[in-house]
Amino acid sequence: MRALRLRAVVAVSAVSVVGGLLAGCSSSGGDGDAGSAGADGTVNKVAGASEGPSAAPSALADGMGSDTGTDGVFPRTVTHFEGETTIEARPERIAVLSTGQLDDLLTLGIVPTVGTRAENAGLVPDYLAKAFPRYRKKLASMTDAGTRQSPNLESLAAARPDLILVNDSLGDLYPQLSKIAPTVVTAGQGINWKRDLLLVGDAVGDGQKARELLTDIVDNAKASGSALDGSDRVSMLRFTPDRTRMFGVSSFTGSIAVDMGLSRPRSQQFTAISQDISPEKADIADGDWIFYSVQGDAARTDAATVLAGPLWKSLKAVKAGHAVQVDDDPWYLNAGPTAARLVVRQLAEHLR
Amino acid sequence: MRRALVWPTAALAVAVVAVLSLAVGTRAIPPAAVFDALLHGGSAPDALVVRSLRLPRTEVGLTAGAALGLAGATLQAVTRNPLADPGILGLSQGAAAGVVLAIVLGGSGAGFGAYVWYAFTGAVLAACLVYGVAARGRGGASPVKLALAGTALSAMTAGATTVVLTSSSATLDQFRFWQVGALSGRDAGTVVRMLPFLAAGAALVLSCARGLDALALGDETARALGHRVHLVRGCAALGATLLTASAVAAAGPIAFVGLVVPHLARRLVRGGGYGRLLPLSALLGAGLLVAADVVGRVVRAPAEVPAGVMTALVGVPVLVALVRRKGAVT
Numbered sequence: 001m002r003a004l005r006l007r008a009v010v011a012v013s014a015v016s017v018v019g020g021l022l023a024g025c026s027s028s029g030g031d032g033d034a035g036s037a038g039a040d041g042t043v044n045k046v047a048g049a050s051e052g053p054s055a056a057p058s059a060l061a062d063g064m065g066s067d068t069g070t071d072g073v074f075p076r077t078v079t080h081f082e083g084e085t086t087i088e089a090r091p092e093r094i095a096v097l098s099t100g101q102l103d104d105l106l107t108l109g110i111v112p113t114v115g116t117r118a119e120n121a122g123l124v125p126d127y128l129a130k131a132f133p134r135y136r137k138k139l140a141s142m143t144d145a146g147t148r149q150s151p152n153l154e155s156l157a158a159a160r161p162d163l164i165l166v167n168d169s170l171g172d173l174y175p176q177l178s179k180i181a182p183t184v185v186t187a188g189q190g191i192n193w194k195r196d197l198l199l200v201g202d203a204v205g206d207g208q209k210a211r212e213l214l215t216d217i218v219d220n221a222k223a224s225g226s227a228l229d230g231s232d233r234v235s236m237l238r239f240t241p242d243r244t245r246m247f248g249v250s251s252f253t254g255s256i257a258v259d260m261g262l263s264r265p266r267s268q269q270f271t272a273i274s275q276d277i278s279p280e281k282a283d284i285a286d287g288d289w290i291f292y293s294v295q296g297d298a299a300r301t302d303a304a305t306v307l308a309g310p311l312w313k314s315l316k317a318v319k320a321g322h323a324v325q326v327d328d329d330p331w332y333l334n335a336g337p338t339a340a341r342l343v344v345r346q347l348a349e350h351l352r
Numbered sequence: 353m354r355r356a357l358v359w360p361t362a363a364l365a366v367a368v369v370a371v372l373s374l375a376v377g378t379r380a381i382p383p384a385a386v387f388d389a390l391l392h393g394g395s396a397p398d399a400l401v402v403r404s405l406r407l408p409r410t411e412v413g414l415t416a417g418a419a420l421g422l423a424g425a426t427l428q429a430v431t432r433n434p435l436a437d438p439g440i441l442g443l444s445q446g447a448a449a450g451v452v453l454a455i456v457l458g459g460s461g462a463g464f465g466a467y468v469w470y471a472f473t474g475a476v477l478a479a480c481l482v483y484g485v486a487a488r489g490r491g492g493a494s495p496v497k498l499a500l501a502g503t504a505l506s507a508m509t510a511g512a513t514t515v516v517l518t519s520s521s522a523t524l525d526q527f528r529f530w531q532v533g534a535l536s537g538r539d540a541g542t543v544v545r546m547l548p549f550l551a552a553g554a555a556l557v558l559s560c561a562r563g564l565d566a567l568a569l570g571d572e573t574a575r576a577l578g579h580r581v582h583l584v585r586g587c588a589a590l591g592a593t594l595l596t597a598s599a600v601a602a603a604g605p606i607a608f609v610g611l612v613v614p615h616l617a618r619r620l621v622r623g624g625g626y627g628r629l630l631p632l633s634a635l636l637g638a639g640l641l642v643a644a645d646v647v648g649r650v651v652r653a654p655a656e657v658p659a660g661v662m663t664a665l666v667g668v669p670v671l672v673a674l675v676r677r678k679g680a681v682t
Contacts, residue, residue: 039652039654039655040378040654040655040656041654042655241526278377278378278379278654278656279405279536280377280378280379280401280405280406281378281379283397296526305538305539308539309400309404309405309539310395310400310403310404311397311400311401311404311405314395314397314400
């Protein structure tokens with residue numbers, strides 16, 4: 001039969017074409033907020049570590065920080081993730097290029113003059129605008145230096161900053177950035193929010209203040225957590241337009257759950273940032289409570305079909321009315337002290 | 353293949369593919385559980401996945417595939433061009449531009465209901481423009497001129513669409529999700545809303561089948577046989593536009609189904625006329641799109657390759673095989 005032979009030819013050539021495609025694109029990226037699509041089950045690891053930490057590191061990395069422990073003393077030399085940088089005087093025009101750094105500065109009482117946007121987000125996340133109404137005017141006049149993934153160096157240079165803060169995901173830009181202004185590189189990634197806050201504090205001459213701030217937040221998290229029944233398993237889930245991720249122990253929100261002493265579902269007790277799950281497997285993210293966020297408009301992306309589907313509605317937490325939609329920005333995008341306070345407060349409110 | 357065997361074989365192939373589409377996915381579900389879910393429903397997670405995720409996606413695949421197969425066969429007849437398909441004539445890009453407009457203007461959410469009228473308007477405008485450009489000058493709307501005008505308009509529309517998309521990242525996210533031509537994440541109501549469009553388009557196209565047979569002999573002969581050439585063309589083109597728009601609105605711009613399927617069908621019912629060719633194209637289109645979707649779930653498991661990508665990968669070898677056989681494309 002001729003048709004049969006035709007089918008065989010087709011099958012063989014289709015397989016060979018597909019094989020070629022696979023060889024070309026089998027490398028899967030995925031480092032937290034980089035936005036590269038992950039496959040179902042893909043574990044997104046903390047950069048440079050096969051195993052992420054089981055709690056947010058609460059001290060600076062070895063040898064890093066400034067050469068003076070006293071706040072407000074300049075010039076100071078700051079050792080950071082790309083080398084040493086000397087800052088001559090208290091910076092007045094700071095540029096923040098990476099996630100969490102705006103939160104760090106505002107919480108320390110400093111308004112930067114240049115910022116960048118996350119995809120689909122404004123220059124100043126809503127939760128920060130709400131937390132710092134007193135800086136509204138100054139925040140509104142910040143220079144927009146493009147996106148976090150590829151900042152616009154021309155507008156950055158034109159704003160003439162006297163200190164640039166950036167995290168290691170843009171480490172390749174360090175030589176160019178340090179020609180524009182003294183640059184300090186933080187670790188980035190949510191799990192490092194504490195040491196990043198300390199390093200930012202050291203860079204702007206507020207290291208002592210940052211340490212006090214951190215102690216206060218952690219003490220508060222512990223106190224809020226110990227007032228709760230710690231046996232409720234807390235599931236953390238994030239929907240972006242083409243991915244659904246469960247957040248593990250080595251993530252920002254995951255580390256806050258650790259600080260508060262909360263339990264997590266077995267599927268989320270891994271020491272990495274997150275793991276991708278397909279809509280068909282949404283039920284492995286079940287727990288006693290689900291704190292989920294949706295990036296962008298929930299009604300217009302994949303999240304809508306998952307959230308409206310019977311599988312989601314069959315989850316124990318959803319049936320009990322324990323599925324809480326939370327603000328994507330402080331929970332899963334920007335890791336900083338004000339975001340941490342907000343997450344602690346919301347967790348405590350709901351789990352009470 | 354014996355003519356009597358063509359229909360049962362094709363129907364069986366589509367049925368097998370549909371069953372695979374219900375049984376294969378990132379979640380491993382034993383076949384017994386799949387059948388149980390289909391027959392008895394139930395509220396176990398496996399049953400919910402089969403009924404709420406795999407069933408709608410299979411239905412949308414069958415419907416959109418049938419629409420694209422029909423539209424492709426019709427357009428090849430209308431333009432007397434074996435390379436014609438909704439993509440080459442600018443219909444898909446026109447519909448896609450319509451969807452982008454729908455996303456930008458906001459409106460009532462996402463999905464088929466929000467997109468279909470925009471997609472239809474975009475496709476109709478594209479069709480009119482392509483025909484209008486091609487019909488000018490000497491010789492009227494010849495196949496070559498239609499293809500050239502369609503390609504040019506496609507490129508222009510794609511450019512304009514990209515300008516809108518790159519300047520608005522929120523639009524881009526939503527569009528990216530729709531544009532890859534994925535069948536997943538379509539809700540259960542989609543196929544119900546598609547059916548009227550499919551039915552109307554299919555009725556229009558099938559009612560022109562005899563006229564399309566005559567057109568194949570040339571306009572003069574068709575006229576001599578008593579067919580109103582312009583009416584046949586217009587009617588069939590409108591039907592094809594309706595079919596393309598509904599498929600694009602539901603599943604994104606999916607290439608190659610409309611191009612490959614009519615050639616495959618033509619080989620199977622050689623000399624059978626459009627009365628047979630059109631329904632067979634619908635059947636094969638449904639099978640090919642769902643098959644592409646199933647393959648897309650398997651090749652990079654547990655990740656999924658969208659059906660729109662897989663149709664090109666599966667469709668090209670089919671086309672090559674057909675072209676290599678003498679007389680396939682005439």
